Amino acid sequence: MPTLRWLTRDDDIRAGESVPYRLLEEVPDLGCGDRDTGNMLIRGDNLDALKALLPFYAGQVKCIFIDPPYNTRSAFEHYDDNLEHSQWLAMMWPRLELLRELLSEDGSIWVSIDDNEGHYLKVVMDEVFGRRNFVTTVIWHKMFSVKNSAQYFSEDHDYVSVFARNKDVWRPNELPRSEKQDAMYKNPDNDPRGLWTSGDFSARNFYGAGTYAITNPAGRVIAGPPPGMYWRFSKEKLAELDADNRIWWGKDGNGVxxxxxxxxxxxxxxxxxxxxQHAEVGHTQEAKKEVVALDANDVFTTPKPERLLQRVLTIATNPGDLVLDSFLGSGTTAAVAQKMGRRYIGIEMGDHAETHCQPRLQKVVDGEQGGISEAANWKGGGGFRFYRLGASVFDETGQIRPDIEFPVLAAHVWFSEVRFPWSKPDPLSPVLGVHDGRAYGLLYNGILGDKSVSGGNVLTRKTLAVIRDALPEGFAGPITVYGERSALSDVSLLHEQITFKQTPYDVKARA
Structure with missing residues (x-):
């Protein structure tokens, strides 16, 4: 498969590995409504934020929609969209890799782009997601009218590149029928089966029994199908369909x-x-009106209309699915996801995560009636938690920071071992779970309630007994235990089928 080369490629394709795991620190005052809906709004660099989400959400996101900077050499207030080509590729590669890890096996990613980088994006995504997982390129007719000031052509469309995590598993949902489509159905002959429309009885595909003459009810002989065409059905099948009143000959019975x-x-x-078409999914002018209606001071120049995201989420998700947008912009993806009954994670850098995105989503919770609200029967409700990126889990030497709590380290240990997110149990237990026949345990931060100096973080006969008591009933397989140190001999560890790993040295600071 062809690969794309650029100046810093070798470093860029490994960039995700060097990104530190950082904490997500909730800001309760900026959250809104029901905090337990699973919706998250995160302020911070999306590369760091995506890495922070991996231990908790890897393989769980059903749909990713992103609208990254187009690299158009335009002066945007909220983004540096004047990136040199190789810098743009360097920015996109590690983010796409992390996004791939967050996608569920039956998930899909949708990337909005234009001609400046669209074709290079396709080649990069072929590498990251696999060329066989390319689904299609959607053309969005984004302009309401011709741009007469254009120097060469009025650029009336953008692209949306669509890839599946696994094309063998992913399937798009069908779109609901429109009133315009249903309006094509009539019932001029009062057929008791209801409304109907008629289709051509001839086709271009060769059919050996499809070249006969037909006599219509008015007695006119039709010598055969039009030149180069064939009747779709045999003479016998035609008689059967006609007897069932499934053939329309016209009002006077004299038609084909x-x-x-x-x-x-x-x-x-x-x-x-x-x-x-913009008539179905909206256009840029509509999008600007939507954000201005929510905030008269909003100066986003490239928002997406809510109807566009509604189309994406209708095809790619079902109610309750998790949607992610790591270039949240004005907040449209999150707003539409909530109105459609999906969960969301939105990531946005800079002050406008708080000055634009948070107020917009709070208005959604309060029941604002712009965009798709009426079509989605949105009356308000739900809520979200607001987070900022905090310190990294590990310090500059790769050691665990002393103030890290048990659930945070547990999530990282579990993810580094099994590459799946950790489901936090209630109550917490030193046994993190069982995967592929192996159990994983963590003795850390006083999880056993031990008040001694080591806080129960040492593997002893006593702490091992507590771990075994917390295992699923009947489990007799091997166990990997993380702890400060082990007081058991190598012979005992072998006999007990235990692999001991020492914290912090054996905890992977990066994955």
Whole structure:
């Protein structure tokens, strides 16, 4: 498969490995509504934030939508969109790698882009996600009118590149039928089966039994199908369909046969197409009006309309699924996700995470009626937690910071071992879980309630007994135990099927 080369590629493709794990520190005053909905708004660099999310959300995100800087050499207030080409690629690669790890096996990623970097993005995503997992490129007709000031062409569209985490598993949802589509169905002959429309009885595909003459009810002989065409069905099948009143000959019975298709027999939805007209999914002018209606001082120049995100989430998710946008911008993805009953994680850097995104999402919770609110029957509710990026879990020497709490370290230990996020039990236990026949335990930060100097962080016969008591009933497999040190001999560890790993030295600071 072709690969894309740029000046700093060798360093950039390893950049994600060197990103430290950082803590997510909740800011309760900036949260809103029901904090337990699972919705998160994070302020901070999205590369650091994505790494911080891995131990908790790897493999759990159903849909990722991102609208990264387009590298258009334009002066944006909120982004440095004037990135040199190789810098843009250096920025995108490690983020795409982390996003891939967060996607569920049946998940998909949608990236909004234009001609400046769109074709290079496709090649990079072929490498990161696998070329076989490319789904399609959607063309969004974003402009409401021609831009007459354009020097060459009025650029009326953007692209949305769509990749699946695993194309063998991922399937798009059908789109609901529109009123315009249903309006095509009539019932001029009062058929008791209801509304119907007619389709051509001929086709270009060769059919050996499809070249016969037909006599219509008015007695006119139709010598055969149009030149280069064939009747779709045999003469016998035509007679069967006609007897069932599934052939329309026109009001006077003197037309060519047309096949009746009943609305009641049409499948529930329609297959998504790759060209999205602004009449269906909105345009840039509509998007600007939406954000200005929420905040008259909003100066975002490139927001996306809520209807565009509604289309994406309708195809890619179901109610309750988790949606992630790591270039949240004006907050549209999160707003639409909440109105559609999806959970979300939004990441945005800079002050406007608090000055733009947080107020907008608070208005969503309060029931604002802009965008898709009426179509989604949105009345308000739900909520979110607000986070800022804090200190790294590990210091500059790779040692665990002394103030790190048990659940934080437990999540990192579990993820580094099994590459899946940790489900925090209630109550907490020194046994983190069992994966592929092996149990994992952690003696740290007084998890056993031990008040001694070591806080019960040493593996002894006593602490081992506590660990075994916390194992699932009947479990007799090997155990990996993390602790400050082990008081058991190597012979005892071998006999007990225990692999001991010492904290902090054996805890991976990066993964």
């Amino acid at each position: 046969p047309r096949l009746k298709r009943f609305l009641s027999e049409v499948k529930g939805g329609r297959v998504p197409q790759t060209i999205w």
